[in-house]
Amino acid sequence: MHYIESIEEMVPDIEWGKNIRMVLDIGCTDSSFGASLLDKDVLTLMLGLKDDLVDLAQVALERGFPAVVSPFGTRRLPFPSGVFDSIHCGECRILWHSNGGKLLLEMNRILRPGGYFILSTKHDNIEDEEAMSTLTASICWNILAHKADEISEVGIKIYQKPESNDIYELRRKKNPPLCKEDEKPDAAWYIPMKTCLHTIPASIEQHGTEWPEEWPKRLETFPDWMNNREKLIADTEHWKAIVDKSYLTGMGIEWSNVRNIMDMKAINGGFAAAFSQRKVWVMNVVPVHAPDTLPIIFERGLVGIYHDWCESFGTYPRSYDLLHADHLFSRLKNRCKQPVAIVIEMDRILRPGGWAIIRDKVDILDPLEGILRSLHWEIRMTFAQDKEGIICVQKTMWRP
Structure with a gap:
């Protein structure tokens, strides 16, 4: 201290x-x-x-x-x-x-x-x-x-x-040189490090032109460069309602044992924002082939990372207490060879006794249930309506 x-x-x-x-x-x-x-x-x-x-x-x-x-x-x-x-x-x-x-x-x-x-x-x-x-x-x-x-x-x-x-x-020696205009500063997945200086954003449409509001105001502040301010506010309210009315009360999850949470397909950080008053932290994972919303997540004072779920995630085995996957599997259906590979990675990074909440189309969830049962995960809750469904599962102590 x-x-x-x-x-x-x-x-x-x-x-x-x-x-x-x-x-x-x-x-x-x-x-x-x-x-x-x-x-x-x-x-x-x-x-x-x-x-x-x-x-x-x-x-x-x-x-x-x-x-x-x-x-x-x-x-x-x-x-x-x-x-x-x-x-x-x-x-x-x-x-x-x-x-x-x-x-x-x-x-x-x-x-x-x-x-x-x-x-x-x-x-x-x-x-x-x-x-x-x-x-x-x-x-x-x-x-x-x-x-x-x-x-x-x-x-x-x-x-x-x-x-x-x-x-x-004003530099006398222009070394390192300024990066070329087509050198995208936000491109980060499998991009080699450069020995050039990126210019500092100057236009109001770019993130980074102004210092964010003090915490906790920055969580609910949406600068001009974030398009669709109303959509962001609606997304925040949407996830707050789901977390408060469903996840915290209707799933049977022992929240006192939950500290490390991962949102496997974060968009604007609404899910993580819903937990901001609780003693947990959320890793917001933005898939590399999804729209790039990670700057928005950071601007709100939340933490996140880019990742490709066809590969293993940069963490140790058994390091998360709860995984949240909102329409992740349907998005990856045509990219990753088999959903089983993603489930096995989930099994690797989730602690025994940990939980997963998976929301997706019913035709995606049905075969997923079979994969989860084969790993001896316990299906704690299922719900489906209008071809959309949700399952809540718990990993057991079983090992092959």
């Missing part, structure tokens, strides 16, 4: 839980940073790196904190551009300046304009420090504060990303 407070003292504008809501904790050494921020209404997504020696993301998920596992080296992270208010690398061992600064340029891509990059290290190598200073200056990051914490002996530096493109034009 002392560490969190010292950061806020160094840069008062940070205001955890008000100005800062969405944080990415990369290469986390433990989950205490995210745990401390949870009490301040900050949603911290811990990014476990696939080459980490210790499964720290698994520890975070066990403790009930948001975490994903991803390779970090050649491909972009599965997030849109400019969505994290702050990025934190604690006791950081990542060589940001290597490979032409590619890794730091990826941080620059996903950091919100005006957002903060918080770097803490125990022992600075002078050469690495000089290379990092040169790199951050070349991408126009402003160093707001630098001090050594006397208690933990950790040196903390806080950088801020520019809020406009003017400063890029």
Whole structure:
């Protein structure tokens, strides 16, 4: 907690839980940073790196904190551009300046304009420090504060990303260069990292031109770049009614045991918003072949990720308490070879005793029931009307 407070003292504008809501904790050494921020209404997504020696993301998920596992080296992270208010690398061992600064340029891509990059290290190598200073200056990051914490002996530096493109034009050396106009900053699935700087959004139709409202106002605030404001409000009310009147009371789910939830086909975050007052968190998964609504989800102060459900998800086995799939299977019918592959992945990531709520067309649900029974999942509730249905199932302790 002392560490969190010292950061806020160094840069008062940070205001955890008000100005800062969405944080990415990369290469986390433990989950205490995210745990401390949870009490301040900050949603911290811990990014476990696939080459980490210790499964720290698994520890975070066990403790009930948001975490994903991803390779970090050649491909972009599965997030849109400019969505994290702050990025934190604690006791950081990542060589940001290597490979032409590619890794730091990826941080620059996903950091919100005006957002903060918080770097803490125990022992600075002078050469690495000089290379990092040169790199951050070349991408126009402003160093707001630098001090050594006397208690933990950790040196903390806080950088801020520019809020406009003017400063890029003033650079004497145009290296790294600005990205070409056809280089889409939000394209993130299997896209190689680039060694160029994306320009900062300037038009009102683009996300990232303004800092969002303070939490919790940002959950119900819809900026001009979000089209169909009325549709978004209706979607939020729709899911709030379903969650309050059906999921929380009519399914027989033991909600006191539910903490980690995944919405496997999130659209605008309405399902997750319905749980905002409860002690749970929701991972909003936007399928890569669906319309790109992930910037909307982040703008509302909710966490999410891109994913292709024909592949395995970047998490550990038995890490979620509840999975929600709204017309996911009908959408994937012509993409993934067999629905059984998706069900097996659900079985992998759901804890024994965990729950799944699946909504879809009846002709999709009927064969799904057979697959779920073959895995010894218990069908707790089924309902169908006008060719649409819903099933609520619970995973058992059975193993083949």
